Amino acid sequence: MKKTILFIEDEANLQKLVSEQLTAEGFECLSALNGEIGLKKANETRPDLILLDLILPKKDGFEALKILKSQKETKNIPVIVLTNLESSVDIQKALALGATAYLVKANYKLEEIVKKIKELCG
Amino acid sequence: MPIFKECQQLNLRPWECPSFLFVLMGLITITAIIATYLITSQYTGPEVVISSVVGITIVILIIGNFVVNSVSRIAQTHQMQQEFVSITSHQLRTPLSSLRWSLEALLKTNLNQKQLNYAQIISESQQKMLKLVNDLLNVARIEQGRFELQKEKFDLSKLIQEVIAEFKIFAQANNTKIIFSKDAICYVLADKEKIKMVLENLIYNAIQYGGKDVIIKINKNIISVQDNGVGIPKAQQKQIFQKFFRAKNILRRQTQGTGLGLYIAKAIIKAHQGKIWFESKENKGTMFYMKLTTKLK
Numbered sequence: 001m002k003k004t005i006l007f008i009e010d011e012a013n014l015q016k017l018v019s020e021q022l023t024a025e026g027f028e029c030l031s032a033l034n035g036e037i038g039l040k041k042a043n044e045t046r047p048d049l050i051l052l053d054l055i056l057p058k059k060d061g062f063e064a065l066k067i068l069k070s071q072k073e074t075k076n077i078p079v080i081v082l083t084n085l086e087s088s089v090d091i092q093k094a095l096a097l098g099a100t101a102y103l104v105k106a107n108y109k110l111e112e113i114v115k116k117i118k119e120l121c122g
Numbered sequence: 123m124p125i126f127k128e129c130q131q132l133n134l135r136p137w138e139c140p141s142f143l144f145v146l147m148g149l150i151t152i153t154a155i156i157a158t159y160l161i162t163s164q165y166t167g168p169e170v171v172i173s174s175v176v177g178i179t180i181v182i183l184i185i186g187n188f189v190v191n192s193v194s195r196i197a198q199t200h201q202m203q204q205e206f207v208s209i210t211s212h213q214l215r216t217p218l219s220s221l222r223w224s225l226e227a228l229l230k231t232n233l234n235q236k237q238l239n240y241a242q243i244i245s246e247s248q249q250k251m252l253k254l255v256n257d258l259l260n261v262a263r264i265e266q267g268r269f270e271l272q273k274e275k276f277d278l279s280k281l282i283q284e285v286i287a288e289f290k291i292f293a294q295a296n297n298t299k300i301i302f303s304k305d306a307i308c309y310v311l312a313d314k315e316k317i318k319m320v321l322e323n324l325i326y327n328a329i330q331y332g333g334k335d336v337i338i339k340i341n342k343n344i345i346s347v348q349d350n351g352v353g354i355p356k357a358q359q360k361q362i363f364q365k366f367f368r369a370k371n372i373l374r375r376q377t378q379g380t381g382l383g384l385y386i387a388k389a390i391i392k393a394h395q396g397k398i399w400f401e402s403k404e405n406k407g408t409m410f411y412m413k414l415t416t417k418l419k
Contacts, residue, residue: 010219011216012343013224014220017223017224017227020227021227037362043348083216084212084219085212087268105219106215106252106255109222109226110226111226
């Protein structure tokens, strides 16, 4: 069965790029452009993995992460934070809230990000 | 006058410039004291003495107020600048990530040679821009005192070899030979990514401004990067670790570069409680040294 990935990211272009790559790699890709829609889709579809940006409209990534990890239904879904914030305070905070991995967009090629995703839910 | 020069550098008018106001305050205080002395030596009544003391105090307070105001205005401007740099840097990195990733996807499609060349030019420009934005972000972090180290244990000589491999094509294009030698295996406890930035910077400079050979050595816990290139003019040797500084003889040769690399390098080494220094002779070459004092084993 195809693995489902939910990508919560407000940059539509980035959303499209990553989704395309993931689809090409055989994943089913769902997208959400803000934190609220992201949470709703996570509850409805129970994806195998969530990619989460931190700066988001409506509910930001930290809040969304907190809620995801507090609900029984979504608690066990691995969450990869994909953002351009990179202070150790943000990293510690996200990991403490239960993020599985923390990737800084500017430091990675798309290829490397897809590889990480495959490792975590191959 | 050095004071006026300083105010000019800060882009401030004299009455907004603390160092000028301070000297002015001193001069007025001295004048007021002399005047008080002259007045009181003629009129000895207590009212006169008290009113002149009160007079001096008021003058000092007024000028002091100017000094405090101007200092806090400078501090505010500085703070705003820092915030501006860090916000723009974050905002700039998002579209730059899109650019990078879409180029990556584009380069995987069937492009003809001409299209490929254009895409590569865009890709190179994107990399340069990302480097600049990252440099600015680092400068902002250094100045805000938020420069964090993530230390790990690693083999320094292996890292140097990695960096040399990265620069292989660049060195070939500049007709430069890189020679590396070490006297022992050296593990350090340091921030690997940041030490890598320092090495990249030193080696890049050595190739870019250097002659035919770049010699890298680890000797008795000191890492040295030596070139036989243009060197740094003696008059400017004091300034090379300042931000945005670029030596005159380099500007004559080429215009790229921001003058941030060595400033960041010094901050990184300083954060590791290490030392970075150099010896240079114009037209003979430059030798940079760095020592990560505590943890080299």
